[in-house]
Each structure stands twice: as C-alpha cells, then as structure tokens.
Amino acid sequence: MTILKMSFFTKLLMVFAIYVLPVRNVDAYLDPGSGSYIIQVLIALCIGSIITIKIYWKKIKDFIKSYFKKNPPNSAK
Amino acid sequence: MNGSLYRQINAVYKENYDHLMTSGLYGRLVEENLLIPHVEGDKDLSEQTEIYKIIHPEFILFISYPYEWCFSQLKNAALTTLKIQKIALDYGMTLKDASAYNIQFIDNKPVLIDTLSFEKYQEGKPWIAYRQFCQHFLAPLALMSLTDVRLSQLLRVYIDGIPLDLASKLMPKNSWLKVSLLSHIHLHAKSQKHFADRPVNIKKQKISKLSLLGIINSLEKAIKKLNWSPKGTEWADYYEDTNYSRDALEHKKALLNEYLEIIKPKTVWDLGANTGLFSRLASSKGIQTISFDVDPAAVEKNYIECAWRKETHLLPLIIDLTNPSSSLGWANEERISLIERGPADMIFALALIHHLAISNNLPFNNIASYFSKLCKYLVIEFVPKEDSKVQKLLLTREDIFQNYTKQVFEKAFERFFSIESNDRLKDSERVLYLMRTLL
Numbered sequence: 055m056t057i058l059k060m061s062f063f064t065k066l067l068m069v070f071a072i073y074v075l076p077v078r079n080v081d082a083y084l085d086p087g088s089g090s091y092i093i094q095v096l097i098a099l100c101i102g103s104i105i106t107i108k109i110y111w112k113k114i115k116d117f118i119k120s121y122f123k124k125n126p127p128n129s130a131k
Numbered sequence: 132m133n134g135s136l137y138r139q140i141n142a143v144y145k146e147n148y149d150h151l152m153t154s155g156l157y158g159r160l161v162e163e164n165l166l167i168p169h170v171e172g173d174k175d176l177s178e179q180t181e182i183y184k185i186i187h188p189e190f191i192l193f194i195s196y197p198y199e200w201c202f203s204q205l206k207n208a209a210l211t212t213l214k215i216q217k218i219a220l221d222y223g224m225t226l227k228d229a230s231a232y233n234i235q236f237i238d239n240k241p242v243l244i245d246t247l248s249f250e251k252y253q254e255g256k257p258w259i260a261y262r263q264f265c266q267h268f269l270a271p272l273a274l275m276s277l278t279d280v281r282l283s284q285l286l287r288v289y290i291d292g293i294p295l296d297l298a299s300k301l302m303p304k305n306s307w308l309k310v311s312l313l314s315h316i317h318l319h320a321k322s323q324k325h326f327a328d329r330p331v332n333i334k335k336q337k338i339s340k341l342s343l344l345g346i347i348n349s350l351e352k353a354i355k356k357l358n359w360s361p362k363g364t365e366w367a368d369y370y371e372d373t374n375y376s377r378d379a380l381e382h383k384k385a386l387l388n389e390y391l392e393i394i395k396p397k398t399v400w401d402l403g404a405n406t407g408l409f410s411r412l413a414s415s416k417g418i419q420t421i422s423f424d425v426d427p428a429a430v431e432k433n434y435i436e437c438a439w440r441k442e443t444h445l446l447p448l449i450i451d452l453t454n455p456s457s458s459l460g461w462a463n464e465e466r467i468s469l470i471e472r473g474p475a476d477m478i479f480a481l482a483l484i485h486h487l488a489i490s491n492n493l494p495f496n497n498i499a500s501y502f503s504k505l506c507k508y509l510v511i512e513f514v515p516k517e518d519s520k521v522q523k524l525l526l527t528r529e530d531i532f533q534n535y536t537k538q539v540f541e542k543a544f545e546r547f548f549s550i551e552s553n554d555r556l557k558d559s560e561r562v563l564y565l566m567r568t569l570l
Binding site for chain 2: 091
C-alpha cells in the first residue's frame with residue numbers, strides 16, 4: 055500500500071517537473087485560474103494512467119500467464 | 132419586469148442555447164428535477180440584433196444562500212452539480228460554472244437555476260468550472276466535516292468560495308494522507324500559488340473525456356466520503372429537555388393549528404425553529420414554510436427528517452437572528468439580506484423572546500419593530516421571568532431586566548401590531564399571542 059502511494063508521489067513529482075520546465079508565452083498574471091488548470095491536467099494524467107492500467111490489467115495478466123506457460127520455470131528438458 | 136424574472140440570451144450564446152434545447156439535455160434535466168424549467172418569451176420585445184432570445188425561468192419562492200445551508204444541504208448541492216455535469220457530458224455539453232449560488236432548493240431539492248451555464252463540450256479541454264467547484268463545494272465541506280462545522284460561515288466573507296490556500300491551512304494534517312483531498316485541495320492550492328505570476332502555456336495541455344470523467348468521479352467520491360454528525364451542540368437535544376408538560380405541548384400545537392386555519396397564510400417563517408417541530412404544523416398543511424435556527428446541528432437534524440419524510444414544503448436554514456445575512460457582493464447587491472427576502476405572511480416566534488430580550492439585551496421595542504417588517508401576522512410566545520428557562524438564563528447574569536414583564540411586552544408590541552388573540556398555555560405561565568402588523 056505504501057509503495058503504491060510512493061509511486062503516486064514520484065509520478066506526480068516527475069510530471070510536475072516535465073510541465074514546469076518547458077514554459078512558454080501566455081502570461082497568467084496573478085490569476086489563480088492557471089494553477090487550477092495545471093493541477094487538473096496533472097490529476098487527469100494520473101487518473102488516466104490508473105484507468106488505462108485497470109482496463110489493460112487483464113490483458114497484462116494474461117500476457118504474463120502465457121509467457122510463463124511457454125517457459126515453465128521447472129520444465130524437464 | 133412586472134415583478135417577474137427574465138433572462139436575456141445574447142447572440143454569442145445562440146449555439147450553446149440551441150444545443151441545450153435540441154440535444155435533449157434540457158428535457159432530461161427538467162424531467163429529473165435537476166434544472167429549473169423556463170418559458171421562452173416573445174421576440175418582439177427587442178429590436179437589437181445582439182439579443183437572441185428572452186427566457187422566463189420559473190419563479191422561486193425563497194432564495195437561500197450556501198452560507199445559510201447546513202452540512203447535508205451543501206453536500207447534496209455539490210453532488211447534484213456533479214450529477215448534472217456528468218449528464219451534460221452525455222449530451223455533448225459541460226457546465227461553465229460550478230458556483231454554489233447556481234443551486235437553489237425547490238420543493239426542498241437542490242436544483243440548478245442557471246440555465247445559461249451550459250456550453251458545448253470540446254474533447255481535450257479541461258473542466259473550466261473545476262476551480263470554482265473546489266472552492267464553493269469541496270473546501271467548505273471538507274472544513275465542515277474535518278475541522279469545524281461553523282466554517283461554512285467563511286462563505287459569507289469569500290463570495291467566490293473559500294480560497295484553497297486558506298482551506299489547506301485550516302484542514303487537519305491527516306487530510307494530506309487522503310489522496311482526493313491531497314490532490315484537489317492541498318496540491319491544487321500549491322499549484323495556484325506557484326503559477327500565479329508565472330507564464331504558462333495554456334494551449335498545449337489536453338484532457339481526454341475519459342480522464343475528465345475520472346476527475347468528476349474522483350470529486351464525487353471525495354464529497355461522498357465527507358460526513359458530519361449533528362450532535363454535541365447545545366441545541367441538539369433541546370426537545371428532550373423542555374419544561375412543557377404533555378398538556379402544555381398539546382395545547383400549544385392546538386392553538387397554532389387554530390391560528391393557521393383562521394389566517395391561512397401562504398408562507399410561514401418559523402424563527403428559532405430548532406428541529407422544526409412546530410414548523411411541520413404549517414408545512415403539513417401545504418404551506419411553504421422555512422425553519423430558521425442558529426444551530427447547525429438543529430438545522431441538520433431538521434433537514435435529515437425532511438429527507439426521510441420526503442417533505443416538499445419545508446426548508447430548514449441556518450440564520451442568526453441577532454446577525455442575519457446581510458447584502459453581499461458588488462455594491463452590496465449580489466446577495467440580498469433576509470429582510471429583503473420577506474415579508475412572510477406569518478412568523479412563529481415561539482420560545483424565543485427571552486433569548487432575544489435577556490441573552491441579547493434587545494429591548495422589546497426593537498424586537499417588535501424588526502418583526503413587524505418581516506411579516507403580516509405574528510405568532511409569538513411570551514415566556515415570563517418565573518419560567519424555569521428564564522431563571523436559567525438569569526443564573527449567569529445580573530437581573531437588570533425590570534422591564535421584562537407581560538405588560539411592558541404587550542405595550543411595546545402594540546406600537547407595531549394589533550393583538551388579535553392571546554391564550555395562556557395549560558400547565559404553564561407562558562402566553563401565546565396572535566398579532567397582526569399595523570400598516
């Protein structure tokens with residue numbers, strides 16, 4: 055459980071760094087709106103990744119299973 | 132115009148309005164009692180080309196504000212806003228605003244009253260109302276639930292919702308461990324501060340519809356998890372602790388019913404209503420009734436009872452009579468004071484006068500004067516000094532209330548009212564009066 059939380063934080067930090075650095079033209083002068091905009095995008099990214107993982111979790115599980123079926127760890131050869 | 136409300140739809144909004152009406156979203160929301168219905172006006176009211184249409188929304192009997200709502204009322208208003216946003220997305224639209232002032236209680240259910248708050252949804256764009264939702268709904272609810280229920284009064288000071296950095300500071304430290312509150316409040320606040328005076332590229336970032344729904348669901352889960360239990364305040368268990376005998380209570384109810392039958396008021400305001408015991412005598416007769424009380428726990432209990440009884444004619448609200456909501460906003464005109472939302476046909480001021488006159492040192496004249504501006508008929512209960520409740524108040528005060536007598540009371544009120552009837556309650560020294568405002 056803690057590991058999951060940690061990766062959420064590290065993910066958040068990494069993404070924050072990616073978006074903070076390439077800063078461009080539009081001026082957001084003393085406007086709380088832009089901060090809200092950015093955080094929404096970040097949260098959407100995190101939620102999007104979690105949803106994507108959930109959707110493809112079965113596919114990922116099946117892939118791993120089939121991989122181990124092909125190469126069973128204790129096969130007598 | 133003519134005492135009715137009209138809204139002007141400008142030409143720039145034409146596309147959005149048409150989509151709202153023709154996509155089926157309007158029909159769906161009105162059917163589910165989530166949006167206020169309206170009627171379209173005749174176009175010949177204007178020759179200007181900037182105006183597309185005039186609409187005439189349904190009349191709302193009483194306007195209430197978020198700082199007057201109890202915890203569950205604000206919570207339901209929040210969940211209703213999110214529900215509407217989700218439905219809107221199904222029809223290709225999104226809410227531009229998520230202001231708590233866009234919700235009103237009609238038949239005691241939260242309803243969106245800003246018909247023009249919808250715009251066409253463009254995939255990729257974030258929810259523009261996100262910040263407003265967090266400030267108007269999530270932050271106050273989190274503060275009420277986790278810190279103190281009275282913090283909803285901050286909404287009186289901050290009319291665009293509680294600033295997130297302030298909310299973040301006031302919330303307990305363990306709220307940082309809750310993922311939803313961490314993201315939508317704490318980190319949101321930090322992000323606002325960080326980007327406040329920095330250049331930011333708005334156009335680059337995109338949010339898919341799936342992620343947007345994810346955010347809405349995340350907000351919904353966060354709100355649903357916030358709870359508050361109405362107990363522990365001084366008024367929460369009032370009715371278990373009164374000094375009425377059964378006979379006195381029944382007599383009081385009978386008199387109130389009688390007055391309601393004679394006068395047949397269309398609206399009743401019950402001041403100091405507590406959990407609405409007597410308010411229900413009016414609302415059960417189909418009279419639009421509002422229960423006002425200063426205690427958030429009492430109002431919450433009242434509202435919860437309204438919910439399980441499925442009541443439509445009773446609206447409980449939080450008001451401090453000694454400091455009622457004043458006019459707020461730009462030029463003090465955006466939100467109106469209590470007195471401007473009246474007068475009511477009839478007011479109940481039951482078991483109240485001693486709190487105003489003794490606890491709050493208000494002279495009878497001032498009380499009578501204010502009440503006369505609030506109603507056409509007044510039902511007021513005089514609680515004499517010998518009453519055990521008044522004695523309780525005098526325990527911690529010097530008795531400077533020589534003028535607190537029935538005679539002085541009647542004389543003061545007769546300056547503003549004509550006393551139509553008075554009855555002494557059985558088994559009690561308390562007297563119930565029916566008075567009519569002198570014009």
